Amino acid sequence: MRVFRFLARRLLYSLVVLLGVLVVVFALVHLVPGDPVRIALGTRYSPEAYQALRSASGLDRPIVEQFVGYVGSALSGNLGVSFRNGEPVTVTLLDRLPATLSLAAAAIVIGLLISVPAGTWAALHQGRASDAIVRVATQFGVSIPDFWMGILLIELFATTLRWLPTSGYAPLISDPTGWLRHVILPGSTVGLVAAAIMTRYIRSAVLDVASMGYVRTARSKGLPPRVVTIRHILRNALIPVLTITGIQLATILGGVIVVEVVFAWPGLGRLVYTAVAARDYSLIQGAVLLIAALFLLINLIVDVLYSVADPRIRLS
Amino acid sequence: MTVDTYDRRASWRLALRNPLTLISAVILAVIVLAALTADRIAPYGVNKIDVPNALQPPSGAHLFGTDELGRDIFSRVLVGAHASLEVAAASVTFAFFVGVTLGVVAGYRGGWLDMVLMRVIDVMFAFPVLLLALAIVAVLSPGSTTTILAIGIVYTPIFARVARASTLSVRIEPFVAVSRTLGTGNVLILRRHILPNIASPVIVQTSLSLAFAILSEAALSFLGLGLQPPEPSWGRMLFDAQGFVHLAWWMSVFPGLAIFVTALAFNLLGDGVRDVLDPKQRTLLDARRKR
Amino acid sequence: MRRHELVVAVVVVLILSGCSTGQRVDLGDAASGTLVAAIAGEPDQLDPQKTSAHFSFEILENVFDTLVEPDENLEMRPALAKSWDISDDQLTWTFHLRTGVTFQDGSPFSANDVVYSYRRIIDQQLAPAYRFNAVTDISAPDPATVVIRVKQPTPNLLVDIGGFKGMAIVQRKNVESGAIATHPIGTGPFAFKSATSGDSISLVANKNYWGPAPVVSGVTFRFIPEASTALSALQAGEIDWTDSVPTQRVDELRGDDSITLGVTPSNDYWYQALNEARKPWNDVRVRQAVAYGIDRQAIVQATSYGTAVANQLAIPKGNPWYVDYQRYSRNLETAKTLLGQAGVKDLTMDLLATSDYPETVTAAQIVTDNLAPLGITAKIRTVDFATWLDEQNNGHFDMLMMGWLGNIDPNDFYYAQHHTGGKSNAQKFSNPQVDALLDAGRIETNREKRLDDYTKAATIIADQVSYLYLYNPSVIQAWNKRLSGYDVRRDGAVRFGTAKLN
16 A cells, blocks of 8 residues: 555645645735735726725735635635626636647647657667757757747748638537637647657657667567567557656646737636736636646646656655 | 766867757857847847838848838847847846755755755746746736846746755765764865766756746747837747738748747757766656756 | 557548638537627727727627717717707707617617616716716606707717717616626617627627617627737638738738728827826927927828828818818927927936737837937836726826727817816816817807817817827728628728628
């Protein structure tokens, strides 16, 4: 039952970090110079609206009580109301979450489609020109500003060639074809950068596995190289691949902001952007909390998977 | 793994033998030089508006063409280099000093101080980079100071982790234990043993972080939340170029290229140096660093 | 599924989907025949009597009605009122309402709703309240009649109550429940259906509309802030209509066969204003120095690419009340002399612009450049529109730029903005001569005398630089070939009631 002890320890640790996250997120609203409610109401200020918003956000109570209240409500799903239109934050967040999730999923798929073959190929040709090309290409991918790539992709594929729409969104469930057409460009923008990172990682993972004993044995057994590759190497590199996929997924969650803005993709990232522009502090708070919590959750799952695969880590 | 002074110098020379690293070092030198002399070598004023000459393609008079207000893009890219590099350098310096201090203290002291500091660092790691930077800018209002602060804060954890990891690996070395038994002061130990050892990975991280700081500042300025007009900034130039992509491709290509080349050069340099120091560094930690 | 089979499947789907370019994308609306319109921003709220945002009115134009409304030539015609009489002494207006009209929730419309709507504006002093300044009484002697009494002859009463949707007839229940801000109920051709924050607002056709029932089953307004994105979406058939057409692309679009471009001179005007509640902008010589310092042509060119008409007053050419005024041109010597006379130098200026209207940011940069040689250092502050409104109303600015939507009557061009204490007089201009002229022009029934009053008033307003008028933009909208039964209007009102999708 060492596994459960480990899992429990990991979970407890994550909860501690989550508490820290809650403190930071809570502090955000209180660090605003000036009165956040007043700023947000702007021209729609009226004493009634001001009072209503203030008490709905709990800002009229002492700080410690506010924090406890905030944590309590947050954990039960109540993240307050938007300063801009009074709608419950949780509802707005859940409204936008599927769009971001589907974009992240598409990006990961595209990333894997590129990085798994590329990383494997580079590893198997280590030291040769093709390996160097892949390594330089990954450096390019990591250094390119994603919004720049997005703008250029739109110009090429949408405006000039008219193959794809320039922006917008169709929900996956109700309109899969429309979703697919709309997700290709933004998904590729995020996916190509993710691919660059994942390729390097997969390359080194495959290198590690390829040098292991049983692969040498398989090769000396006279098995054709392709069989050796697919059967042994990939199967054993699968866990690291899953790991990097998880890490990238988490990273993408925070990194989609700019791409969502460029492509008018109505997800969490674009929501954060418009909330920041509108000084809607409670919405910013809620969105940051949700994304950070998802980030933590995915990292937790990744760590667990990794430790399941590698007993050495578990026991440390 | 300890690398003492003699090896380090040899490492640099070795690193520069790699053609990619050499090229990136040269490119960086050119960019930094251009940024420092930007005000003097820019052919036109950065805000020299000349509406009749708006949207001109690249030509002899305007190397990179003109924008929608007739401003010379080449001059703006040059001065933008100054702005972007300044922000990147300032924020990474902040992250460097705060992060390395935290990391060394945590790694050297150990115990509950280490635990507390590392939990704080973990909390900061729980936020995606751009998201936290956006939130900080939202609270404090956009501008260059806020941008530097936001990016600096967001990159502190990685320096802390790198510094701590190296400190830990040295602390357990026998000669350190011996020094302590002999009663050598902590400061001396730090100076003679710890700091030289953490220098290499931290330097590598600095180069990588500079690359990402350039990208982060560009993203923030693109969203309108970083450097404010009329201060020229590559990211902001891309934002302005969006309405003219079809009409004036040069408005989006050149600033984007500038961001790309600068970030690439920092990345290649950092990677080249790291390859020389430890080619086997392809761990989970490494993957997590690349944000 | 093995990896390579997955790859093949994805490629096939990609190819198949790539072959269907130009196809409409259904945004989840179950009914086909929904018109998709793209506007550049999201409404701040949907209460027509409280909002002042252009984006709100674009949508509310289709949801609400007024007693009378302007036709394509901006002449007032019957709407909720089918006819009206004026008493011989010109002080009593009697409106005869249509019968059988219902609100979109089925409840009946009557004269009481008109009285309630107008009283609400007056009692709560909402933004359009000044339009009732001459009104002394509003009553409903029977459910189909509304009587409005005025204290002096008011030639432009029809324009006042019907010129724009701020005077919309609202439903008491909808207002008192507070729902009107997010779920408005009106009598217009389209009813509010749903809103997705940050994405779109959907309207559905009102089958019980008192006028000809709409042909399209609904309208979805999508918010696409980037003009070039909206345009590309239009060209790709993603959307049917947009008014965020970047002016720099108008020339190119005229040659595009796949879309119809509607360009018409409008009654809108763009201006800059200096805050006279702050020193040194309270000194007319300083303001005039700025007026001589800026390069109007550059601003007009850079913000409209030849689609606007420069104008140093508000009323556009082609409008019968137009006055030709050409006093200012860029003259740094005169400007410096004026500054010297005022005894000021080395000024800083807080220049307020808003990211929601990019022309203000563009112009701000030009102004900064223009004023530098005069020793005026302008600092541009760019905020979102809601914040901009706040800053303007609280007087937190030195200079700003904005536009007002098309008006019809000269009173609407000048009164609220330049009369002492006017509801829209954020620059705090106050001139007793102008006040007297504006007050007189309001009640003057003799057209020639009226024109004279407004000519004099406008001249003083421009001489004293209450506003620095810049230009009259054109209304520019674009729609795809499927859309018929729609045309641009000079007042920029967006009405889809007669639109048809082929």
